[in-house]
Amino acid sequence: MTETAVMPKQSAYDAVALEAHSISAWFGEHKVLDRVSLTMPARMVTALIGPSGCGKSTFLRILNRMHELIPSASLAGEVWLDGTDIYDANIKVTDARKHIGMVFQKPNPFPAMSIYDNVVAGLKLTGTRASRREKDYLVEECLTKAGLWKEVRERLRQPGGALSGGQQQRLCIARSLAVRPQVLLMDEPCSALDPTSTRRIEETIAELRDEVTIVIVTHNMQQAARVSQQCAFFLAEQGTPGHIVEAGPTDDMFNAPVDPRTADYVNGRFG
Template structure:
């Protein structure tokens, strides 16, 4: 059977018969969340990388958790991965920057291309792939005893990049500014990163990722442990970064997906089958006029 590659807004007719459900009697929600408003026209092309996953399948030992997932994540866009727990969203995200291979007995098939180059090419160094495709986790993970300043520049050593003090100073200010944290911490850069609030720690982790100048930034439920005020600030930061860094975010919050993303991919694992993409397309269309009834049921809270 040929590998499954879904086009944007792929209808249910492109999926296997085993994946179908009978249409629900309920109509879609009459007032779906309003998607992220269009940004001002760009004066130049977006600077992020073009990420493309091609027919990705994944296993943990004998258990298959993803089945032939293909997804295009273009520069200048925020892509949200949505779906119930256990459908493979976080696994897929970790595959994109080669974290999946760190799990014992984890294997995969398919390709991940960044600007046309295979991330898993044996000739490509792991540190190079991680620098190009950064990761922000669900729980903020700054180095707690390390200063705010040293947290930001920590990635330079890991990627083998050398920089003088003046360059580091500029990089710290630039990265913290882009992460929306500079004004709050500029007067206490020598204080421990672990002393910051949860929301500030998460933005510090974003700044740390940005300091190595990634082409793509992956976010695995970055706001799930944060209060509403911190969540709003992280969402604002995502919007501000979108033209410079391609962003892929996993979220269980449908309102958040509607607010921050340009396009969505709905993952689902049914009746013990591996996770697959049911539907993929512009966020507004996914919420207002989904082509698959399962998508409508999920975004309107009927399951999951």
């Protein structure tokens, strides 16, 4: 008898490894990723680097089943979270996303919704019940973890859309944390932010990594060097699908890369 797949038991911020095995992806007939395999260890930040158009963001979206929302999209391969394939037919999309949160390039709080209600919005979306006292505690906890509590604690009932861009991005991080994810995916979370807001987001990432496995797409090599412990260098050459040229500890990737193409990219000679 075949064992029915279930998502692993989830406790508060219980970081676990995420593994991609031979991921290939298409948009219609166009193949954009070719047999990408990568282990993203628990309690580390893994940075996905590489030129535009090499499939980094597509790969990131595959990690929490957003790729399948595009009508023409398809994929092959497996994504394992703590021993369970999130693409197993018995795994619901909503269950996968409880465990694997996403923060996008452009901050996307619900603009008319209050700061407080933005944070707890994920509970309703995932069908999680909580008392008012539990919600109050969760809002303070998540805003604190996102580095925003001290700035907004006196105005929790004001609209989330009234915050600055950097504050909105940290609000989105808090919203993602509210459902107790084990993995947090970030797609260029600082690309639209000023240097001060970028620094605050990077500080937040550093504080979160002991509790949540983080995977971040970034085009900023200095940022990758600052925030990550592991890097994966994606490349798509001469019309071929994106693939990983090299992956390993960030220090090695920047200071002693194995492939000359990696050295050229991290040193700004192309891309």
